[in-house]
Amino acid sequence: SSELTQDPAVSVALGQTVRITCQGDSLRSYYSSWYQQKPGQAPVLVIYGKNNRPSGIPDRFSGSSSGNTASLTITGAQAEDEADYYCDCRDSSGDPYVLFGGGTKLTVL
Amino acid sequence: QVQLQESGPGLVKPAGTLSLTCAVSGGSISSGNWWSWVRQPPGKGLEWIGEIFHSGSTNYNPSLKSRVTISVDKSKNQFSLKLSSVTAADTAVYYCAKMIAAPYYFDSWGQGTLVTVSS
Numbered sequence: 001s002s003e004l005t006q007d008p009a010v011s012v013a014l015g016q017t018v019r020i021t022c023q024g025d026s027l028r029s030y031y032s033s034w035y036q037q038k039p040g041q042a043p044v045l046v047i048y049g050k051n052n053r054p055s056g057i058p059d060r061f062s063g064s065s066s067g068n069t070a071s072l073t074i075t076g077a078q079a080e081d082e083a084d085y086y087c088d089c090r091d092s093s094g095d096p097y098v099l100f101g102g103g104t105k106l107t108v109l
Numbered sequence: 110q111v112q113l114q115e116s117g118p119g120l121v122k123p124a125g126t127l128s129l130t131c132a133v134s135g136g137s138i139s140s141g142n143w144w145s146w147v148r149q150p151p152g153k154g155l156e157w158i159g160e161i162f163h164s165g166s167t168n169y170n171p172s173l174k175s176r177v178t179i180s181v182d183k184s185k186n187q188f189s190l191k192l193s194s195v196t197a198a199d200t201a202v203y204y205c206a207k208m209i210a211a212p213y214y215f216d217s218w219g220q221g222t223l224v225t226v227s228s
Contacts, residue, residue, distance in 0.1 A: 042218040048216075097168055097169070098208075098213075103154040
């Protein structure tokens with residue numbers, strides 16, 4: 001079956017820009033979504049579709065996609081952005097199902 | 110904004126069946142969305158378990174399909190998860206979530222409930 005691959009950990013200096021990537025064949029057919037998860041909390045949607053932010057998500061979060069790779073970019077990272085980030089994607093190569101990436105731990109230095 | 114709330118036993122014996130319910134408030138479960146279960150073992154990533162449409166149509170994670178049943182009760186505005194033959198590997202925080210279709214994304218999540226499999 002398909003899978004989504006993320007780097008396990010990424011770090012960024014406060015105020016700098018960081019890109020978190022997600023790779024998988026399913027991304028050629030479907031948009032990825034991105035979720036932020038802080039310790040002890042449920043995931044929160046930060047990007048969906050081509051590059052859409054839910055209400056309340058700062059505009060420093062943006063998304064993009066090319067081929068089999070989706071990216072989440074944080075422009076001007078803040079201390080409160082330190083969290084785990086997960087991508088997901090729907091796969092319909094057989095019966096429909098949802099894939100999650102393994103998650104990326106973002107550290108803001 | 111729809112709100113989701115999981116409920117069910119926090120402790121299940123090995124070889125038993127895990128049963129959880131997700132109550133939906135602030136909106137109708139018949140609103141045309143997919144309703145999912147997602148789990149997260151301690152210290153690990155998210156794993157999609159399966160989903161149900163209000164019509165009763167279901168899709169399951171192939172790796173869990175033989176043990177999972179998801180059902181919907183429109184009269185109570187809730188949906189449920191049953192996972193049979195559980196082992197310690199099924200110990201996790203279980204979340205229910207609402208998926209919007211086309212593009213597909215989870216826009217609402219429950220707070221999660223920890224289920225421990227232990228004798």
